[in-house]
Structure formats: C-alpha cells, structure tokens
Amino acid sequence: MDLSPIISKKTVASAGETGSWRNYRPAVIAELCSKCRNCVLYCPEGVISVGENSVEIDYNFCKGCGICKEVCEQRAIEIVPE
Amino acid sequence: MILPGNASCQGCPISMAMRCLDEISKPVLVIPAGCSTVIAGLHPKSAMNGPVVHVPFPSTHSVAAGLSEAYKRIGVKANVVAWMGDGAADIGFAALSASAARKDDLITIVVDNEAYMNTGTQASLSTFWKARTTTSPAGKTEERRNLALIMLAHKADYVATASVGYIRDLRRKFRKAGVMKGFRFIHVHTPCPPGWKFPSEKTVDVARKAVMSGAWILWEYDGKLKLSKAGEKYASKENRIPLEDYLKQGRFSHLSDEEIRELEQKIDEDWELLLRFS
C-alpha cells in the first residue's frame, strides 16, 4: 500500500518565512558577548549560533520575540525597531 | 527536532521545550491535538525533523505503548515520546494512568501552559487558582491538580518537573529520561505569552518567577524524591521573591491583596505535601 499521501514531508519554513512577522529585530554587539550561549539555548526558534568572534542570527526566521535580549546577561543584544 | 519557520507564536515556550528533544536519541513523537500539533506542521508539511504520529486525545498512550512494543518486536531502536498538553493530559488521563500502571517503556512529556490554548484558553485541571481564562472569566475557583505527584503515586520509573525558565535543568532531565527504561514522566512548565497575557520577551522571566516565588516546584524522582538544584533554595520561604512579582500577568490582574495571600497559603500547602515524600 502506498502510504506517501498521508505522510507529511519535513519542511523548513512550514509556516513561511517567519522573519516577516517581526516588528523588532535583535541586534548583537559582538564585543560584549561572553559566548555563554544563553541566547542559543533559549531562542524558541533555534536561529542563533555563536562562533569564535561572532553571534549570527538567521533573520529569515527570527520572529522578533525579544527573549534573546532578556536572557543575555552581558547586555550584548539590543532590540531595535524594524 | 524542530525546524525553523514553524507556526509557533512569538516567544512560544512549547517550541523552546521541543528544541530540547535533541537530548533524546531517536525520538518518535505521539502528539494529541493542541498547540504542539499546529507547531509540528499542517499536512503535507512537517516542521519536525523526525517521525510524528498525530492522534486523538484519549488514544495517546494506547498508540505510544503499541509503537514502543512493536519497535521492540521488529528490532528498531526508538524512544517513543508521548508529547501532550495539560488539556490532553486531562482528557487522555485514563490511558495515561493505565500506561503508567503497566510501566510501558516510553517517555511522557506534558507541556503545561495551564489551559487549553489551541482552542482559545479554556481552563484545564492544571490552571492556577484564580487565573482568568475564557471558561473562568472571574478567576478559576478550583485548585490546580498536581499531575506529577499523581504519576509518582503510580510508582513510575522516573518522574520530574521542569521549566523552560531553567533550560539546562530541563535538558538534563530529557537526557536522563532518554537513557532510562520504563515509564518516564516529565511535567514542563510552559508560560504562554498570548494565553497568560504577558509580552513575548517575558516567557523565560515569567517561568523563572514561578520557580522563584515557589509557585512551580522543580523536583525529580528516580527511586528517591529530591528537589532539583536549580530551585531547591525556594523551599525556604525567606528565599522566595514576592508572589506579586510572578502574578504580573493579565490573567491575574483582577486579584485583591487578600486573594494573593490565599494563593500564598496554597503554595505553602503544596510544598508541605511534596516534602512529605522526600
């Protein structure tokens, strides 16, 4: 029996490019970052990655919730209007 | 496990918890109706990077138990996870309880946003006393049910409470449950911005204040009940923050000082009851 019609396919952007939902955007001040990874762990969308000298946010999907700013103890993330 | 660009609201605590499924190897989710269903994606699209079976409420644990047994028989390694809301735990309670009593080899994770959110914030058995919902417009008159303690009474192999405000503790509990055998139950506190009426950036803050005020107790049972490190100091009342700080949410804006004192008393009773088991 061919079950493929009832099996959903894994899809990035199942609800579209959710970055367009944003009214505010998180902006990183990389010099202040201590690489604690709080933002990485708490971001509901999983769109933050912390590298050697940078913090990258995937703005195609960041919904602009502001949680990363709240959990950053170094105040390395600001929220700015879009 | 969960892919970006999914349908969760801004600041959603359930997507935060779903990301932590990375701690469990080869998860197979069984999800009854609720926000989690919508987040997991609408057919033909799935937002989950792994298998999910969508099920009607009362069948959740029947399906999960069957899957777990079937995987064993055909020799497939998998961690079956019944992933359900607090409302689903109300409606599906008979099968949940039977599964715990049988000691089915599966993990149950209840993401508790203290109401039936997906259908418009109706009160559940988990809703906090006095909280306003669409079915308790003047504040809920019944006490909340302590689901994790009920699961403890089933002598489940592992029972834990967790919170999206303490994500490292939550991840550790998922990891621990993932490598154990038997009936494992984790009750995750998931404060919901639109349902509780607070701004989306405050999800973690509200979750932490629930723990810091004593309103949500972090504990774990693996043969012995112990308070979790992240929250154990709130067993002493002098370490707690004022309950008012946690109650700064739209669903509590109607409370009088007297009602807040009454809530404090209920919280003290919860601690007393729990500590009798430790």
Ligand SMILES: Cc1ncc(C[n+]2csc(CCOP(=O)(O)OP(=O)(O)O)c2C)c(N)n1
């Ligand atoms: C048998 C049945 N009854 C009612 C519904 C409608 N329904 C869909 S989701 C839901 C509430 C789920 O609440 P909860 O489990 O707490 O999940 P949440 O949406 O809060 O995450 C209800 C009642 C349904 N889908 N199926």
Ligand code: SF4
């Ligand atoms: S929370 Fe702040 S300090 Fe920590 S990794 Fe993120 S940006 Fe850096």
Ligand code: SF4
């Ligand atoms: S604003 Fe929200 S979605 Fe965007 S990066 Fe920060 S935590 Fe993630």
Ligand code: SF4
């Ligand atoms: S209503 Fe609450 S739990 Fe449901 S998707 Fe929105 S934020 Fe998440």
Ligand SMILES: [Mg+2]
């Ligand atoms: Mg719910």
